Amino acid sequence: MAAELLQPYIIDKEYIASFRGPGGFSRPSIFLMKKPLSLLFILLFLFVPHLHAGNNDIEIDKILSSAESLFKAMKQRNYPKIWTNLTDKSRDLIINNVYIEGKKWGNNYQNEVINKDFAEGGALSASFWKQYLEKFDPDWVLEESKWEMGKMQKDQAEVIIRYKRSVGPTILQMFKEKGKWVVGLLETWKPLKQ
Numbered sequence: 001m002a003a004e005l006l007q008p009y010i011i012d013k014e015y016i017a018s019f020r021g022p023g024g025f026s027r028p029s030i031f032l033m034k035k036p037l038s039l040l041f042i043l044l045f046l047f048v049p050h051l052h053a054g055n056n057d058i059e060i061d062k063i064l065s066s067a068e069s070l071f072k073a074m075k076q077r078n079y080p081k082i083w084t085n086l087t088d089k090s091r092d093l094i095i096n097n098v099y100i101e102g103k104k105w106g107n108n109y110q111n112e113v114i115n116k117d118f119a120e121g122g123a124l125s126a127s128f129w130k131q132y133l134e135k136f137d138p139d140w141v142l143e144e145s146k147w148e149m150g151k152m153q154k155d156q157a158e159v160i161i162r163y164k165r166s167v168g169p170t171i172l173q174m175f176k177e178k179g180k181w182v183v184g185l186l187e188t189w190k191p192l193k194q
Helices: 002-006 013-017 027-075 079-084 088-104 111-120 123-135 138-142
Strands: 145-152 156-163 170-177 180-184
Touching: 027 079, 027 138, 027 145, 027 156, 027 170, 027 180, 079 111, 079 123, 088 111, 088 123, 088 180, 111 123, 138 145, 138 156
Parallel strands: none
Antiparallel strands: 145 156, 156 170, 170 180
């Protein structure tokens, strides 16, 4: 038996020719084998973009919801919620601004104290946001503007806001930090000079 396995395998060309095609398959049988594969590739081609688009739709909803949440929190004067919807960079800029202004008035607040005050909606936070919201009405964005998605990448996106009385649009910068979409408020609009 082992000797038979070691002998070279002899291909009987007449036997293969009796099946009328290369490799022993007739042309119709090859077509029938290719048909399911072709159908599979066509179905993949049709449905894979929709699966990807579905994921984009979910991300777009998260981005727009986060942006809307920030402006609603501003309208409600919910200072802790405003703070949680901002990027780390916006928070750092605000903390630095409050620290510098505090020094001018003789207050020596540490950055950690300022951050805690803003996170809890304390007096510093209320004072800052009151001044900010005297110059910026969130209804301009919520009620008097049209929103649309701009560029979108893995961790960064743009929301195009077209205020009805503005010449051009505002490009709201959004960033994904720690798995959550947050607003780059001060990356979009420059800090207020006090």
